[in-house]
Every structure is written in C-alpha cells, then in structure tokens.
Amino acid sequence: MNDCASIVFQPDGAATGIGSLPYTNPLVALNLIREHLPDIPHWPQLPQRGIREHFCHQFLQPLVDQFLTMGCAL
Numbered sequence: 528m529n530d531c532a533s534i535v536f537q538p539d540g541a542a543t544g545i546g547s548l549p550y551t552n553p554l555v556a557l558n559l560i561r562e563h564l565p566d567i568p569h570w571p572q573l574p575q576r577g578i579r580e581h582f583c584h585q586f587l588q589p590l591v592d593q594f595l596t597m598g599c600a601l
Contacts, residue, residue, distance in 0.1 A: 543567035546582075551575045 544564055548571040550556045556571045574580045 538567075541566040544569045544571065547572045547574050547580075549575060 542564055543566075544560060548556045548559070550559075550571075550573055553573060556573055560568050560571065572580050572582055572585070578584055
C-alpha cells in the first residue's frame with residue numbers, strides 16, 4: 528500500500544498567513560510568524576525592504592526573463 532494514500536489532512540482550525548508584513552528585518556517577521564502561526568508557517572514578503580520584495584516584481588520577473596531569453600524586445 529502507498530503510504531501517501533493513508534495521509535489524511537486534518538487542519539483542526541490551524542491558521543497560516545499569506546502576503547506582506549510591515550517589517551524591514553526578516554528575523555522580526557519570521558519570529559512573529561513562528562510565535563503566532565507555528566503549525567503552518569509561511570514565507571512573508573517584506574515590501575518595505577525594496578522593490579524586489581513586492582509581489583508584482585517577484586511573480587512577473589520570471590516572465591520578463593523568459594520573454595527576454597526568447598529574443599523579444601520590451
């Protein structure tokens with residue numbers, strides 16, 4: 528029997544997070560998450576650190592890179 532088939536997801540009301548936190552220090556953000564969301568932690572975005580932390584840049588940059596590697600001009 529496949530061991531994965533016997534796994535049953537039971538969240539029991541566990542919470543997680545998504546998105547941005549208003550910090551510039553990653554350790555402060557991660558400590559907050561560890562303290563308040565220990566069961567299902569998440570990786571936060573910290574847009575106050577700069578443009579590279581904004582979700583648009585993080586998710587669109589791979590598309591732009593692919594577009595450029597195909598030889599297309601912007």
